[in-house]
Amino acid sequence: xxxxxxxxxxxxxxxxxxxxxxxxxxxxxxxxxxxxxxxxxxxxxxxxxxxxxxxxxxxxxxxxxxxxxxxxxxxxxxxxxxxxxxxxxxxxxxxxxxxxxxxxxxxxxxxxxxxxxxxxx
Numbered sequence: 001x002x003x004x005x006x007x008x009x010x011x012x013x014x015x016x017x018x019x020x021x022x023x024x025x026x027x028x029x030x031x032x033x034x035x036x037x038x039x040x041x042x043x044x045x046x047x048x049x050x051x052x053x054x055x056x057x058x059x060x061x062x063x064x065x066x067x068x069x070x071x072x073x074x075x076x077x078x079x080x081x082x083x084x085x086x087x088x089x090x091x092x093x094x095x096x097x098x099x100x101x102x103x104x105x106x107x108x109x110x111x112x113x114x115x116x117x118x119x120x121x
Contacts, residue, residue, distance in 0.1 A: 027044050027048045030044060031044045039087055039092055040096065041083065041092070041096055042097050042099075042100060043079065043082075043086075043095065043096035043097075043100050043103075044096075045100050046079065046096070046099045046100030046101070046102065046103035046104065047075070047076050047079040047080065047083070047099070048076075049100075049103050049104055049107055050075050050076075050103040050106075051072035051073070051075045051076045051079075052072065053103075053110070053111070054068075054071045054072055054074075054075040055068035055071055057110070057114070058071040058072075060114070079099060079103070083096060083099055086098070086099065
């Protein structure tokens with residue numbers, strides 16, 4: 001237990017934690033804005049996963065980091081429009097969950113097809 005306390009006391013640990021929490025913070029802030037507007041956005045995690053996966057595939061295909069970032073932003077915007085359309089026709093709970101399940105499943109399937117490995121990723 002003393003070793004864990006020593007790690008938690010180092011400034012390097014907290015600096016790394018803040019760097020790692022940065023991307024998740026943006027997704028959480030977006031979900032908070034949606035919540036304040038009265039929309040339950042359960043599709044935020046799906047958009048987050050889909051954007052990260054599209055950026056990975058874009059860079060893997062030969063694009064640079066800037067191209068990957070642009071592709072991730074475009075994916076997030078497209079899924080935001082999709083979530084808005086689903087929320088107008090369905091209860092937000094169903095549309096957001098469907099979008100998250102679709103993004104996770106599609107990312108896993110395409111990753112397995114590209115890399116060729118089975119099992120957990």
